[in-house]
Amino acid sequence: QVQLVESGGGLVQAGGSLRLSCLVSGSIISFNTMAWYRQAPGKQRELVAAITRGGLTNYADSVKGRFSISRDNARNTVYLQMNSLKPEDTAVYYCKLTPPAGMSYWGKGTLVTVSS
Numbered sequence: 001q002v003q004l005v006e007s008g009g010g011l012v013q014a015g016g017s018l019r020l021s022c023l024v025s026g027s028i029i030s031f032n033t034m035a036w037y038r039q040a041p042g043k044q045r046e047l048v049a050a051i052t053r054g055g056l057t058n059y060a061d062s063v064k065g066r067f068s069i070s071r072d073n074a075r076n077t078v079y080l081q082m083n084s085l086k087p088e089d090t091a092v093y094y095c096k097l098t099p100p101a102g103m104s105y106w107g108k109g110t111l112v113t114v115s116s
Helices: none
Strands: 003-007 008-012 020-025 033-039 046-051 058-060 067-072 079-082 092-100 109-114
Touching: 003 092, 020 033, 020 092, 020 109, 033 058, 033 079, 046 067, 046 079, 058 067
Parallel strands: 008 109
Antiparallel strands: 003 020, 020 079, 033 046, 033 092, 046 058, 067 079, 092 109
């Protein structure tokens, strides 16, 4: 059974930093595309950052230069380093695992609140 557990969210002032973690069990992250999504109140869930099996990364325009996705294969954990946070980054952040074939998996999310 594949499970994703996010952690690291919290309350931070604008300009601050947070690092989110996504611990995966039941699958090997390096075999999959891993991504972070977020959903703000009243808005649709959107892609924030992704890393492919080959290590290629892509980011939403709104976070380029501020956020960085990485993975630790030994810990089977994916990270999202978030710097220069803005109030508009406030959202629930979700981790997603997409295998080469078959269904994707989501974590339950972690709340990030950025105060102005």
